Amino acid sequence: xxxxxxxxxxxxxxxxxxxxxxxxxxxxxxxxxxxxxxxxxxxxxxxxxxxxxxxxxxxxxxxxxxxxxxxxxxxxxxxxxxxxxxxxxxxxxxxx
Amino acid sequence: xxxxxxxxxxxxxxxxxxxxxxxxxxxxxxxxxxxxxxxxxxxxxxxxxxxxxxxxxxxxxxxxxxxxxxxxxxxxxxxxxxxxxxxxxxxxxxxxxxxxxxxxxxxxxxxxxxxxxxxxxxxxxxxxxxxxxxxxxxxxxxxxxxxxxxxxxxxxxxxxxxxxxxxxxxxxxxxxxxxxxxxxxxxxxxxxxxxxxxxxxxxxxxxxxxxxxxxxxxxxxxxxxxxxxxxxxxxxxxxxxxxxxxxxxxxxxxxxxxxxxxxxxxxxxxxxxxxxxxxxxxxxxxxxxxxxxxxxxxxxxxxxxxxxxxxxxxxxxxxxxxxxxxxxxxxxxxxxxxxxxxxxxxxxxxxxxxxxxxxxxxxxxxxxxxxxxxxxxxxxxxxxxxxxxxxxxxxxxxxxxxxxxxxxxxxxxxxxxxxxxxxxxxxxxxxxxxxxxxxxxxxxxxxxxxxxxxxxxxxxxxxxxxxxxxxxxxxxxxxxxxxxxxxxxxxxxxxxxxxxxxxxxxxxxxxxxxxxxxxxxxxxxxxxxxxxxxxxxxxxxxxxxxxxxxxxxxxxxxxxxxxxxxxxxxxxxxxxxxxxxxxxxxxxxxxxxxxxxxxxxxxxxxxxxxxxxxxxxxxxxxxxxxxxxxxxxxxxxxxxxxxxxxxxxxxxxxxxxxxxxxxxxxxxxxxxxxxxxxxxxxxxxxxx
Numbered sequence: 001x002x003x004x005x006x007x008x009x010x011x012x013x014x015x016x017x018x019x020x021x022x023x024x025x026x027x028x029x030x031x032x033x034x035x036x037x038x039x040x041x042x043x044x045x046x047x048x049x050x051x052x053x054x055x056x057x058x059x060x061x062x063x064x065x066x067x068x069x070x071x072x073x074x075x076x077x078x079x080x081x082x083x084x085x086x087x088x089x090x091x092x093x094x095x096x
Numbered sequence: 097x098x099x100x101x102x103x104x105x106x107x108x109x110x111x112x113x114x115x116x117x118x119x120x121x122x123x124x125x126x127x128x129x130x131x132x133x134x135x136x137x138x139x140x141x142x143x144x145x146x147x148x149x150x151x152x153x154x155x156x157x158x159x160x161x162x163x164x165x166x167x168x169x170x171x172x173x174x175x176x177x178x179x180x181x182x183x184x185x186x187x188x189x190x191x192x193x194x195x196x197x198x199x200x201x202x203x204x205x206x207x208x209x210x211x212x213x214x215x216x217x218x219x220x221x222x223x224x225x226x227x228x229x230x231x232x233x234x235x236x237x238x239x240x241x242x243x244x245x246x247x248x249x250x251x252x253x254x255x256x257x258x259x260x261x262x263x264x265x266x267x268x269x270x271x272x273x274x275x276x277x278x279x280x281x282x283x284x285x286x287x288x289x290x291x292x293x294x295x296x297x298x299x300x301x302x303x304x305x306x307x308x309x310x311x312x313x314x315x316x317x318x319x320x321x322x323x324x325x326x327x328x329x330x331x332x333x334x335x336x337x338x339x340x341x342x343x344x345x346x347x348x349x350x351x352x353x354x355x356x357x358x359x360x361x362x363x364x365x366x367x368x369x370x371x372x373x374x375x376x377x378x379x380x381x382x383x384x385x386x387x388x389x390x391x392x393x394x395x396x397x398x399x400x401x402x403x404x405x406x407x408x409x410x411x412x413x414x415x416x417x418x419x420x421x422x423x424x425x426x427x428x429x430x431x432x433x434x435x436x437x438x439x440x441x442x443x444x445x446x447x448x449x450x451x452x453x454x455x456x457x458x459x460x461x462x463x464x465x466x467x468x469x470x471x472x473x474x475x476x477x478x479x480x481x482x483x484x485x486x487x488x489x490x491x492x493x494x495x496x497x498x499x500x501x502x503x504x505x506x507x508x509x510x511x512x513x514x515x516x517x518x519x520x521x522x523x524x525x526x527x528x529x530x531x532x533x534x535x536x537x538x539x540x541x542x543x544x545x546x547x548x549x550x551x552x553x554x555x556x557x558x559x560x561x562x563x564x565x566x567x568x569x570x571x572x573x574x575x576x577x578x579x580x581x582x583x584x585x586x587x588x589x590x591x592x593x594x595x596x597x598x599x600x601x602x603x604x605x606x607x608x609x610x611x612x613x614x615x616x617x618x619x620x621x622x623x624x625x626x627x628x629x630x631x632x633x634x635x636x637x638x639x640x641x642x643x644x645x646x647x648x649x650x651x652x653x654x655x656x657x658x659x660x661x662x663x664x665x666x667x668x669x670x671x672x673x674x675x676x677x678x679x680x681x682x683x684x685x686x687x688x689x690x691x692x693x694x695x696x697x698x699x700x701x702x703x704x705x706x707x708x709x710x711x712x713x714x715x716x717x718x719x720x721x722x723x724x725x726x727x728x729x730x731x732x733x734x735x736x737x738x739x740x741x742x743x744x745x746x747x748x749x750x751x752x753x754x755x756x757x758x759x760x761x762x763x764x765x766x767x768x769x770x771x772x773x774x775x776x777x778x779x780x781x782x783x784x
Contacts, residue, residue, distance in 0.1 A: 052186030055179065056384075057314035057377055064173045078311030082373070087603065088175060089373070091587050092445055094580045095437045096196035096270050096430070096646065 113139025144221035196431025197471035199537035205478040210405035219433025220468035223686035229460030235443035272623030280536035286345035287336040294328035302374035363579030364613035403479035415491035418708035427643030432471025436649025477544030484514030492633030527560035535633035542566035654687035666766035711735035
C-alpha cells in the first residue's frame with residue numbers, strides 16, 4: 001500500500017506539477033499545494049478502494065478475528081476463523 | 097461553492113437529463129448513441145439522490161447522526177462492526193449485484209430499448225432505491241432485524257409467515273431460473289463447459305493455497321485464481337478445436353441439468369471452505385472487474401443502438417416471452433429497477449456494519465443506483481446487437497423453428513432481416529457451433545459484451561475469447577448463487593422444521609442436512625427440469641414467475657415500510673421528530689404500483705386465454721391434444737405457486753392496511769418496535 005502511494009506521489013511531483021505550471025493553470029507557488037491536494041485525494045481513494053476490497057474478501061474480518069482472539073496468522077488460526085464464520089457466511093443470501 | 101453556482105449546476109444537470117431522456121424517447125427510425133442512455137440515467141440518478149433521497153432522509157426518516165447504530169452498540173468484531181461508509185457501500189453493492197440486472201434488461205429488450213430503460217431509471221429512483229434505503233434504516237433502528245422479523249413484529253404473525261414463505265419461494269424459483277440460464281448458455285458448448293468445469297479444480301487449489309500457504313490472503317489468492325481462469329478460457333478454445341476432447345465436453349441440456357442438480361446438493365451438504373468459499377471470492381472478483389470493464393468499454397466505444405426504441409412485440413406477441421409491456425416489462429426487469437430480494441440484504445449483513453444512521457442514504461439509496469446503472473449497461477449490450485441477431489439468439493425453437501433457414505425466415509418476416517449465413521458467421525466468430533435458440537439472456541448479453549469489448553480491445557480476432565470470458569463470468573457467479581442459495585434455503589427449512597422436531601433444526605446433524613438439502617434441491621431441480629423440457633424454452637414460464645415472486649417480496653417489504661411510517665407519523669412522542677402522515681406517499685406509491693403490476697401479471701399468468709401466457713389455458717390445450725401429462729402437471733403447478741403467493745401477499749396487504757387504519761383512527765397506540773435511543777460515542781468523538 002505504502003509503495004503504491006509512493007508511486008502516486010512521484011507521479012504527481014514529476015509529471016503533474018510541471019504540467020500545471022506550464023499550462024498556466026496555477027502559479028508556481030500554488031502548484032505544490034494543488035499537487036498535495038491531488039495526492040491526498042488519490043491517497044484517500046486508494047485507501048478506500050483497498051479497504052472495500054479487504055472487507056468484501058473477508059481479509060478485514062480475518063484481521064478482526066486475529067485481534068479479538070490474540071492469535072498470529074497461521075493455517076490453524078485461519079481454519080478456526082473459517083469454522084467460526086461458516087454458519088454466518090452460509091446464511092448470507094446472494095442477490096439475484 | 098456559492099449558492100447560485102449550486103443552483104445553476106443542478107439546473108444544468110436536470111436539463112441535461114431531460115434532454116437525454118427526450119432524445120432516447122423521441123428518436124424514431126434512426127440509431128442513437130448508447131451514451132444517451134448513460135447520460136439520461138446518470139443525470140436522473142444525480143437529481144434523485146441529491147433531492148429525493150435528501151427529502152426522505154430529512155423529512156420522512158429524520159436520520160439522526162447522534163443516535164448510536166447497532167454496529168456501535170453491539171460491536172463484537174464479528175457480525176456487528178462499525179465500518180467506513182464507502183466500505184459498506186462496496187460490500188452492499190457486491191451483495192446486491194447478481195445476474196438479475198444483467199439478464200432482465202436483455203430479455204425486456206424484445207419490446208425495444210425504450211420501455212425497459214425508462215422503467216429502470218424511474219423504477220430505481222422512485223421505487224428500488226427507496227425500498228433499499230428505508231428497509232436498511234428500519235433494520236438499523238431495530239438492531240439489524242431481518243425483514244421477516246420486522247414483518248412479524250410491526251404487522252402481525254401472519255406478516256412474518258408470509259414474508260418467510262415469499263422468501264423461500266423466491267429462493268427456489270431464483271435458483272431454478274438461474275440454473276436454466278447456465279444450462280442454456282453451456283449446452284452444446286464444449287468451450288464454455290470446459291471453462292466452467294475448470295473453475296472447480298481452480299477453486300479447490302485456491303482453497304488449499306488460502307488455508308495452507310497464505311492464510312487469509314484472499315485478494316492475492318483471487319488474483320491467482322483469476323489468472324488460472326483466464327488460462328482455462330484459452331484451454332477451452334483448444335478443447336473446442338480438438339474433436340476428441342470437444343466430444344467429451346459437448347453436453348446436452350438434460351445432462352447439464354443433472355450435473356447442476358448434483359452439484360447443488362453436494363454444495364449444500366458439504367463443508368464450504370474447500371470449494372465454495374474460494375469460488376465465491378473468485379466470482380466476486382470477476383464480477384466487479386467485468387462490470388467495471390463493461391462500463392469503460394461503453395464509455396470508450398460509445399456504440400450505436402441497433403435495436404429500435406419500440407418493437408412490434410409491445411402488443412404481447414414477443415418470442416422471448418409472451419405478454420404486453422404492462423405488466424410484463426415491469427416484472428421482467430426487477431433487479432435494476434426494484435427488487436424484493438434487496439430487502440433481504442438491506443436487513444441482513446449491511447445494517448450491522450453501518451456506523452452512522454446518516455450513512456444509510458449513500459449505502460441504501462446510492463447502492464441501488466449503482467446497480468441500476470449496471471442494468472442500463474445490460475440494456476445497451478442487448479441493444480447494440482442487430483435486432484435479427486438478438487431475436488435469433490433469444491427465440492426458442494418452438495417459436496422460430498429448429499432449422500437455421502426456417503428461423504431466419506421467420507425472424508425476417510417480423511421485419512428484422514436475418515440470413516442463416518449471418519448467424520453461422522457470428523457463431524464461428526465467437527467459437528460456437530450455433531447461436532440459434534440460446535434462450536435465457538446470458539448468450540445474447542455475452543455476444544453484445546463481446547462486440548463492445550472486441551471493438552475496444554483486440555478486434556474481431558479475439559471476439560471468441562471475449563464471448564467465452566463473458567459466459568464464464570455469468571456462469572461462474574450464477575453457480576455461486578446456486579450453491580449459496582441452496583444453503584440459505586436449507587438453513588431456512590431447518591429453522592422451520594426445528595419447531596416441529598428439534599433435531600431437524602440442528603445445522604450440524606447430517607440426516608437433517610441431507611434431508612433439507614434434498615428437499616430444496618428437489619424443489620428448484622423440478623422447476624429446472626420443467627424449463628429444459630419446455631418446448632417454449634422455459635424462460636417464457638420461469639422468468640415471469642421469478643419476476644412475480646421477486647416483486648411480491650418487494651410488496652411485502654414496502655408493506656412493512658408503510659406500516660412503520662404510519663406508526664411513526666401517528667406516534668405522539670414528546671420532543672421526537674415525527675414525519676407528516678402525508679409523506680407516506682414515498683412508499684405507498686411504489687407499493688400501489690407493485691400491487692397493480694404483480695396482481696395483473698399473476699392474473700395473466702394463471703388465467704389468460706392465450707396459451708403462451710396463461711398456465712391453465714396451456715394445460716387445457718395440452719390436455720385436449722393428449723399432451724405429455726408431465727407438462728400439464730407443470731403448468732398446473734406453476735399456476736398453483738403463483739396463486740398461493742398472490743393470496744399470501746393479499747393477506748399481508750390486508751393485515752398491513754388494518755394495522756394502519758387502527759393506528760390512524762387511534763384505536764391502537766402507534767408504537768414501533770425500535771431499539772431505544774442511545775447517544776453515539778462515535779459522533780461525540782468525531783465532533784470533539
